[in-house]
Amino acid sequence: MDNKKILLKAENLCRIDPVNKVKLVKSASCMIHQGDRIVLSGSSGSGKSVFCRMLALLDQPDQGSITFNGQLVRQADIPHYRSAVAYIRQRPVLLRGTVQENLMFPFALHINRERRFNPEKIARFLAMIDKPDTFLQKNAADLSGGERQLVCLLRVLQLDPVILLLDEPTSALDMDMAMQVELLINKWMQLHDETRAYVWISHDEQQKKRVGQQVWHMNAGVLTTGVA
Numbered sequence: 001m002d003n004k005k006i007l008l009k010a011e012n013l014c015r016i017d018p019v020n021k022v023k024l025v026k027s028a029s030c031m032i033h034q035g036d037r038i039v040l041s042g043s044s045g046s047g048k049s050v051f052c053r054m055l056a057l058l059d060q061p062d063q064g065s066i067t068f069n070g071q072l073v074r075q076a077d078i079p080h081y082r083s084a085v086a087y088i089r090q091r092p093v094l095l096r097g098t099v100q101e102n103l104m105f106p107f108a109l110h111i112n113r114e115r116r117f118n119p120e121k122i123a124r125f126l127a128m129i130d131k132p133d134t135f136l137q138k139n140a141a142d143l144s145g146g147e148r149q150l151v152c153l154l155r156v157l158q159l160d161p162v163i164l165l166l167d168e169p170t171s172a173l174d175m176d177m178a179m180q181v182e183l184l185i186n187k188w189m190q191l192h193d194e195t196r197a198y199v200w201i202s203h204d205e206q207q208k209k210r211v212g213q214q215v216w217h218m219n220a221g222v223l224t225t226g227v228a
């Protein structure tokens, strides 16, 4: 692992509740290398989501810095950074329309103006999880919770993220669907020869063993990394 390239380095990240000024995350530092499969555990309310949203720069840190691919991330870099370090939430939000329309949506955004929807790429992902191409024509409103999460993941994966921050992506799913999500993420890691990485928040002990090669722990806003 030591000779793997460092993708992300966060130093002394703090997040303070703007209302009551309590520190939700206290001076968290971490490194994410290529190929890292990290589980983030910790009791409910300990600050795991706050930390991951901050790492994705969806919420601004009150202190600290993030270096990505050796470059300090500045304000102007944030839109690009967010597509490279992508946060996946527990309950996916889909738009009205078909699965394909949902997958095409990111390409209508200014930030992705140089990119084009790639049906072959999506077909490859669908094949990985044994979904037929007809899945693309399904109405998003008719999808199961698990299928919605798969579409949400495909929508992110097609944009070629480098790090996924997975915030309990399967906690609302049954075992079969959870395994499909795990399979898709695993295939994505293999597809890129373990040059990508993820941080996966989970409360499921069996899942933690399946998806985690290292464990980080959050306790009352204090992050500990490197716990075996």
Ligand SMILES: Nc1ncnc2c1ncn2[C@@H]1O[C@H](COP(=O)(O)OP(=O)(O)OP(=O)(O)O)[C@@H](O)[C@H]1O
Residues within 6 Å of the ligand: 017, 018, 024, 042, 043, 044, 045, 046, 047, 048, 049, 050, 051, 218
């Ligand atoms: N936007 C916010 N403003 C103020 N407080 C917040 C905000 N988001 C979360 N918190 C608080 O921060 C603390 C940590 O919440 P967080 O969602 O990160 O916990 P968690 O470890 O992810 O829990 P769970 O495992 O239940 O999802 C909680 O006390 C929560 O109420």
